[in-house]
Amino acid sequence: MQKSKSTLVKVPSTSSTAQRGLVFSTILLLIVIVGMVLLALYLVKLDRTITHKFEGKRWDIPAKVYSQPLELYQGASVDNDTIKKWLELLNYRSNKSYDRTGSFHKSGSTYYIHTRGFTYSANDIDPEQVIKMSISGGEIKSIQSTQQSKTGIIRLEPVNIGGIYPDNNEDRMVVSLSDVPQPLIDALISTEDRGFYEHKGVSVRGIGRAIVNNFTGGSRQGGSTITQQLIKNFYLNSDRTLKRKANEALMAVLLELHYSKDEILQAYLNEIYLGQNGKRSINGFGLASQFYFNQPLNELRIDQQALLVGMAKGPSVYNPRRHPEAAKNRRDTVLNNMLTMGKITQEEYDTAIKKPLGIVDKAAEGKNLFPDFLDMVKRELNNVYYDDDLKNEGLTIISTLNPVTQLAADKAVEKKLGELRRRGSKTKELQAALVSANPETGELVAVVGSGSEFTGFNRAVDAKRQVGSLLKPVIYMTALESGRYNLASSVDDSPITVELPDGKTWTPKNYDSRDHGFVPLTTALAKSYNQSAVRLGMEFGVGTFAKQLRRLGVKEEIPSYPSVLLGSVNLSPMDMLGVYQVFATGGFRTPIHSIRTVIDDKGRILQRTGLNTKRSIPPDTNFLINYALQGVVKEGTAKRIQSLGSNLNLAGKTGTTNDYRDAWFAGYSGNYVSVVWVGRDDNKSVGLSGGSGALPVWEDYMSRLKLTPVSIPEPEGIEWLWLENNSGKLSNERCANARYLPVLSNYLPREASSCALNIYQEERAREQMAWQQEQSRINRQRRQEGLDIPNSEVIEEDNGSERRADTWYERALEWF
Structure with a gap:
């Protein structure tokens, strides 16, 4: 009998299996714990990211600049x-x-x-x-x-004239939820997120609906809530990745845990991207309303509000300027959503869908209406504020600009410059600058300094050109202030040669190439004679001339050579505006400025420009030079502007430089002081004088404004006397060459003209004779009445007696 073999099978013990299971479970648990810790840390990080930005500075808000x-x-x-x-x-x-x-x-x-x-x-x-x-x-x-x-x-x-924008090129106009019309909110929720007030940041139903539609070939939907859209725009990007979507969902839930629905909705309304204005993006419904309709949100019709809401899905696809049909269809879809949700009635819906889009062709928002003036504001701001603060902090700047005055300046320069350019080859490349201010306050009201497109080169302040005869009033002001001259004094306009420090000589000539000999001071200024100005200037010295310019507010270095007396110093139109502002206000200097107030985003005033007026030259001296400048208009090189109204008492001075390269006019009414420069950027001759080039522009500009007369109060220290013109001596109104003029009380003339002396002596003799006759009559009457006649009153009728021993000057001055 054969012996059978048996196979032994080793069975693992129960304890060994359990041990391995325990190890596996422990590892798995550790992984879960680590994962949860990491997730918690990640959530903490996301949470900090959300709160840091949402509670801090959410946006870089551009500064907005307004007119007065x-x-x-x-x-x-x-x-x-x-x-x-x-x-x-x-x-x-x-x-x-x-x-x-x-x-x-x-x-x-x-x-x-x-x-x-x-x-x-x-x-x-x-x-x-x-x-x-x-x-x-x-x-x-x-x-x-x-x-x-x-x-x-x-x-x-005030009118919004422009902005100073962030480096990220985002533009927005932040609005509070209370400023947003309810129909717009209804349209937004009906279209973008019907369960906004029910969900906790993420809508499971919306995600499911989007999945079904996307897989069944229906209209492609994202399933994002308003909160998720805000997260995507505010914190993330538009990448179509699982990680980004997961972050979006997590952050949306966290956001809703921290903040109310109204806070989230307000942030969304200000964050959403709704178009492009050149390089700058249009963010938020507040700015979009201005950009597409030139109106604030609360003035839009329901159909216009629906159009903006519809654009949120795709500002490029539904751009009403480029794709009006698609934009209208999208608008009507939004209106239908509102009807479905019961936010508008059938009648309102039927009326709204019949409305045209109503979009303006060119948006005023974001466009700098007056770029030259805005440039002046920026320059002034840059002296006080950091660049980032100007671009990002949402400042409100109230400027001094008067829009109506600025439009007048723009039109005047455009019209007259066009006429001048058509004169010939020399004037074809002609440019101009115009600056105008309120003389009493120093507020700049209008600036023209560039061509049709602003390039950054503002001729009002950047064009430093020789100013020619605009500085001559400073020479005559010095002469009058010294007391050596009055308005009727004689000045010498004969040829003069000045020896220079290097041994060379300088011989200035008049523009008419003629010598005029001795002429009255007012005539020399009114006719702008060069030779007399140089003679007078050299009498007091170039150094004195430079000091006077500094008194008038000129900060540029003044050369020490004699030709500076005829304006061979490079100054800008703004520099000259400051000088003539002093003349226009009785000798008081108020710095020219372009800003009234600067306000931060909380409504706090950061800067308020007040009057900083200082006495620059004595009012009595200024009274005389103002009178002389009025003579330039009445009978001199600026006579043509008398057409604006002889009752306005306008004052000013023309300026022309060598070879007719620059043409200037500076002048003032009671409420405007204005300076015009005309020339070429390449400094070539334009063949125009101040009277033929700059003055027509000035005249056209001022004719568009409502002007008040120059009425500088007569200060203490002024007396009015009849003076002999071209000698400055005391005169009489019956003399042929007499003028009734203001004179400094401290420097009254001590000589009289021969005509006045003859009349004076005749008057004195007549008075003496009448006095003697009256005394004789009184004495006769006393004798008849038997009264004594005092010895002191005995009159010898045959011999005239002198009156008490006053000096001739003391006795005659009051008479003159």
Whole structure:
């Protein structure tokens, strides 16, 4: 019998299996714990990222620059043209019912204006109001408002003239949720996230619907909530990766744990990208409203609000300027969503879809209306603020610009420069600069300094050119202040040769190449004679001339050579504006400035420009030089501007440089001091003098404004006397060459003209004879009455007696 073999099988023990399971479970647990810790750390990191940006500085907000407001009050000098232009610049709409902000109605001479209001600072806020105003004869006859005004002044809000933008080229106008119309919010939620107020950041239903639609070939949907869209735009990017989507969902939940729905919605409304304006992006509905409609959000119709909401899906695809049909279809879809959700009625829907898009062809927002003036503001700001603060901190700058005045300057330069350029080859490349200010406040109101496109070269301040005869008044001012000369004094306009330090000589000539001999001081200035100016200037010295310029606010280094007396010093139109501002205000210098106030994003005033007026030259001296400058207009090289009104008492001075390279005019009315330069950038001759080149531009500009007369108060230290013209001696009104002129009280003339002396002696003799006859009559009467005659009163009728022993000057001065 054969023996069978058996196979032994080794069975693992129960304890060994359990041990291995325990190790595996432990490793798995550790992995889970580590994963949870890492996830927790990652969530903490995400959470910090969210709160840091959301609670800190969310955006780089550009600085916005505004003009001065238009002040309205009874008696204010405001005409219909000014109101019309201002309302146009503010994009106000004509509406008979004027029931919405930004609307107005004109009935005859009466305006009804529904203002938008404006925040000047936290403590200076103009609420929206309705103004009723009647204008007649260039002034406001009556004005009423729905809001009480403590000052009696109602301000029509300033015009936005441009901005200073962040380096990231993002532009936005931050709005609070209370400023956003409810229909826009309804449209947004109805279209983008109907469960916004129910979900916790992520909508499971929305994700499921998107998956189904994407896999079944339906319309492609993302399923993102408004919160997720905000996370994507605010913190992440548009990459289509699983990691980015996971981060988006996690951060959306975290965001909703920290902040309310209203806070999230407000951030979304200001963050969303809605188009492109050149290099700058249009972010937020506040800015988009201005960019596409030139109106603030609260003035948009429901259909216009729906258009903006529709663009959120794809600003390029639904750009109403490039793709109007697609934009309209998308708008109508949004309106239908609102109808479905019960946010608008069927009647409102039917009305809205019939409306045209209503997009403006060119957006005013983001466009620098007056780039030359904006450049002046930036330069002034850069002296005080860091560049990043200007670009990123959302500052509001109220400038001194008067938009109506600026438009007048633009039109005047464009018109007259065009005429001058057509004269010939020399003037074909002609350029110009114009600067204008309020002389009393120093506020710059208009600047023209570049061509049609601003390149950064602003001739108003960057073009340092020889100023020619604009500086001659400084020479004559020095002569008058010294007391050696008065307005009727004689000055020598014969040839003069000046020896220079290097041994060479300089022989200036008059522009008419003629010598005029001895001429009255006022004539020499009015006719702008060079030889007399040089003689007078050399009498007091070039050093004295330079000191006088510094007194007048000129900061540039003044050369020491004699030709500087005829303006061979490079100065800008802004430099000359400062000099003539002093002449226009009775000798008081107020620095020219372009900024009134700077306000931060909290409404706090960071800077307020106040009057910093200082006496620059004695008022009595300035009174005389002002009189002489008025003579330039009445009878000199600027006589043509008498056409603006002889009652305005305008004053000013032409300037022309060698070979007719530069043409200047600087002058002033009571309310504007303005300087014009005309020339070529290459410094070639233009063949134009100050009178033929710059003066026509100045005249055209000032003719577009409402001017007030020059009326400088007569200061102490001035007396009016009859003087002999071309000698400065005392005279009499009956003398042929006599002028009634102001004279410094401290330097009254001590000589009289022969004509005046003869008349004086005749008058004295006549008076003496009459006195003697009267005394004789009295004595006869006393004798007849038996009264004694005092010895002191005995009159010898045959011999004239002298009066008491005063000096001739003391006795004669009052008579003269």
